[in-house]
Amino acid sequence: MGRGKIEIKRIENTTNRQVTFSKRRNGLLKKAYELSVLCDAEVAVVIFSSRGKLYEFANKSVNRTIERYKKICAKEMQWEPTTSSLMKCCQTEVGNLKQEIDILTKTNRNLMGDNLSSLSMNELSILEAHIERGIKCIRSKKNEILHEEIKATHEREQMLLVQNQFLRNKIAECQNAEGSVQLHIYKEAPPQFDTQDLLQRNLVDASHEHSQEDLSITQFNLQPREES
Structure with missing residues (x-):
């Protein structure tokens, strides 16, 4: 049969209380050791008996573990007021920003011509x-931008004029060079005559001369003879 459930309360019998203390103390120290080994944890256990006797266990050092505990507690105690003061500062800053936003919103509406009755x-x-x-500043800025654009336009115009003149000069140089080349070719190569065309012209001229002679002879033969 299993053990019954033990009621957790102070043991009145001194002997039984001492025996229970010894057993449970050893069990607690054993569990602390197992925890430190299995989980690689830093463990420290400090026990005082009812008679004031000290029992302790630490896998490293009780004093070292206690000092580490004190440092962590001190940091947490310092952090709490710091966090609280920081939250208060943030809340104050948020309130100031809300007021500034309200003022700017109201001013913007007034500049747009709204909510003027309360002024x-x-x-x-x-x-x-x-x-x-504000209008003066806007006009001044507009005029400045306009002058800059006009200046840039004039500069582009001058640049285009220079490029145009350069292209005109190039075209004139090309035309002069082309004319000089043609004249040089004409001087070096005299005009050629077509021999066949010249022969045909000579044949036509000769045929025409023979025709004229035949016509003269025919006319001479056709003239009437005078009677003797």
């Missing part, structure tokens, strides 16, 4: 001065 005469005068100053 006094002095506030309206200040708003008017801001608008006029």
Whole structure:
């Protein structure tokens, strides 16, 4: 049969309490050792009996583990007020930013001509001065940009004129060079005559002369003879 469930309460019998303390103390120290070995953990156990006797276990050093524990606790204690103060600063900053956003939103609406009924005469005068100053700045910037664009246009125009003149000069040089080459070729190569064409012309001229002679003879023979 299994062991029954033990009620967790103070043992009144001194002898039984001492025996239970010894058994459970040894079991606790054994479990601490097993935990340090199996899990590679830094373990320290400190036990004081009811008579004030000290029992301890540490896989490294009890003092070292306690010092490490104190440092971690000190950092956490310092972090808590730091975090709290940081949160307060953030909340204050958020509140200030919200106020600035509200002011800027209201000013922007006033500049657009909205919500002017709640403004006094002095506030309206200040708003008017801001608008006029803004208009002057805008016009000045527009004129500056316009002058820069005009200057750039003139520079491009001058550059195009220079390129155009350069191309004209190149075309004129090419035309002069082409004319000189043609004249040089004409001087070196005299005109050639077509021999066949010349022969045909001579034959035509000779035939024409023979025709004229035959016509003269025919006319001479056809003239009437005078009677004797």
